[in-house]
Amino acid sequence: MSTRTRLGRLAVGAVLMLPLLILPATPAASATTSLNVNLASVTKPATGVGEGVLYGMTADGTQPAAQFLTPLTFNAFRGGGHVSRGWIGDGYQFGAGTQADVNSVIAQARRLGPSVQYQVILSDLYGADGGQPANTMWPCDNGSCANWVSYLDSVVGALQSSGLTITYDIWNEPDISIFWARGMNSTQYFQMWDTAQREIRRIASGARIVGPSVALTPQNNAGEWQTWLAHVKAAGTLPDIITNHDEGDGDDPVVVSQAVNSALAAAGVSSRPLSANEYLPQNQQTAGQNAYYLARFAQSGYANAMRGN
Numbered sequence: 556m557s558t559r560t561r562l563g564r565l566a567v568g569a570v571l572m573l574p575l576l577i578l579p580a581t582p583a584a585s586a587t588t589s590l591n592v593n594l595a596s597v598t599k600p601a602t603g604v605g606e607g608v609l610y611g612m613t614a615d616g617t618q619p620a621a622q623f624l625t626p627l628t629f630n631a632f633r634g635g636g637h638v639s640r641g642w643i644g645d646g647y648q649f650g651a652g653t654q655a656d657v658n659s660v661i662a663q664a665r666r667l668g669p670s671v672q673y674q675v676i677l678s679d680l681y682g683a684d685g686g687q688p689a690n691t692m693w694p695c696d697n698g699s700c701a702n703w704v705s706y707l708d709s710v711v712g713a714l715q716s717s718g719l720t721i722t723y724d725i726w727n728e729p730d731i732s733i734f735w736a737r738g739m740n741s742t743q744y745f746q747m748w749d750t751a752q753r754e755i756r757r758i759a760s761g762a763r764i765v766g767p768s769v770a771l772t773p774q775n776n777a778g779e780w781q782t783w784l785a786h787v788k789a790a791g792t793l794p795d796i797i798t799n800h801d802e803g804d805g806d807d808p809v810v811v812s813q814a815v816n817s818a819l820a821a822a823g824v825s826s827r828p829l830s831a832n833e834y835l836p837q838n839q840q841t842a843g844q845n846a847y848y849l850a851r852f853a854q855s856g857y858a859n860a861m862r863g864n
Contacts, residue, residue, distance in 0.1 A: 604852040607631030607672075607861030609833055614638045614655075616662035631672045631859040633724065633832050635660045636679025642706050643682030643691060649709040656680045657710060661717045669720055672859060674765055674798075674832055677751065678726040678734065680710055685733045693737055695746040703747060707754040715759045722763045724798065724832065725751045728770040730779055739769075739779050745786050752792040765796040768832060772799060772806060773814040784822035793824065800833040801848075802863055808834070808848065812856035829856055833863035 606629055612618065614637075638659045639645075639652030657680070664673045678684070683691065694703035714721050729735035729744060737743045748766070755764055773780045787793045797819065801811055812829055819826060835848050852860050 602853065603628065603630055604855065604857050605834070605849045605860045605862070607633070607832070607859050609861050609863050610634045610637065611862075611864055612663050612666070614659040614662070616659070616664075616666035629667060629671050631674070631830070631832075631861050632663065632667055633674040633676060633861050634663060634679075635675040635677075636682070636684050640686075641680050641682030641684075642710075643687055647692060647702050647706075649706075649713075653680065653710065654713075657713045660714060660721070661719060664717075664719045664721065672722055673720070674722045674724045674830070674861075675714065676724045676727050676768075677707070677710065678724075681706060683734060684727075691736070693735075693743070693747075695743050695750065696737075698743075698746070700746055700750045703750055704754055707751060708758065711755055711758045715762070720762075721759075722765055722796070723755050723759070724765045724768055725755075725794075726766070727768050728800070729767060730769045730771055730776060739767075740782050745790070748787070749790050749792045752787075752794070763795040765798045765830060765832070766794040768798045768800070770800050770802070772801070772803070772811045773818045774811070775803065777818075780818050781822065784818060784824055788822055788824050793827075796828045796830050796858070798830045798832045800863070801831045801860070802833055802836045802839075806834070808851040808855040808857060808860065816856055828858040831857050831860035834860050836863045 606627065608627075608629060608631075611629075611632070612624075612634070636656055638655045641656055642648075642653050644650075644652045660673070660675050660680075664671075667673060681694070683693070692702070694700060694706075711723065725748060727734055729739045732738075735744065752764060755762060767783050769776065769779065769783075771779075797815060799811070799815060801808055808831060811831075815829055816826065831852070834852075835844060848860075
């Protein structure tokens with residue numbers, strides 16, 4: 556996991572001729588070139604697809620101040636952990652650390668309001684955020700998912716008791732070993748996934764579930780995408796929203812969303828909203844990259860996207 560300029564609308568009813576002057580390369584050159592731009596031709600209205608963010612607020616939700624936060628008009632937010640070591644730090648029980656993480660989610664979600672889709676990363680609240688100890692007990696180790704169920708009942712139950720609308724992201728980047736050491740194409744991963752999906756449905760029947768939140772796109776990791784889709788379709792544990800990350804070089808949101816939709820169709824999975832819940836990591840935070848991603852997301856098949864700060 557990686558730790559906006561709003562697109563305005565142009566309503567022009569005529570074709571404008573905009574001369575683009577090319578400066579002469581040498582004193583002898585004098586040619587000019589004109590570029591015709593039809594500003595009345597609409598590709599697709601800008602709907603703020605890229606106006607989401609990953610971990611962009613303080614734990615208590617009080618910062619950034621309103622003068623900085625309000626103009627950004629967030630429509631999606633992803634976070635929830637990193638206040639403590641979570642469930643792992645509490646010795647695999649609901650303790651002070653896990654409570655602090657839950658309190659953070661509630662504070663941030665209240666600050667953002669009901670118009671913002673808050674995706675809580677359950678694996679981060681568990682403590683598997685890349686900084687977990689070597690002797691970590693992973694969900695469903697040795698075939699037992701009992702402690703994982705206890706975690707879900709405690710955390711999801713506490714979040715539901717807040718009365719807020721929370722969207723649940725089961726596990727972050729399971730295709731990267733630092734976040735899921737047991738391998739994504741494994742019996743244990745699917746035990747973990749199926750258990751979580753069913754338990755969340757039981758506790759919070761109206762809540763949305765997202766996944767698989769993988770780091771690599773179908774073009775770069777077709778095998779795990781195909782295996783995952785085949786399993787969740789057969790098991791009846793599909794999420795409501797399909798999530799992936801567009802943080803690799805060349806990850807064009809238009810092309811990737813088409814690939815995800817093609818993978819869904821090939822697997823016989825009905826279409827559903829797509830969320831790029833991480834894009835544009837820190838080393839790509841430039842004006843040019845911002846403009847490119849916002850423009851491409853506006854033309855893509857994604858419902859929302861969250862900057863991977």
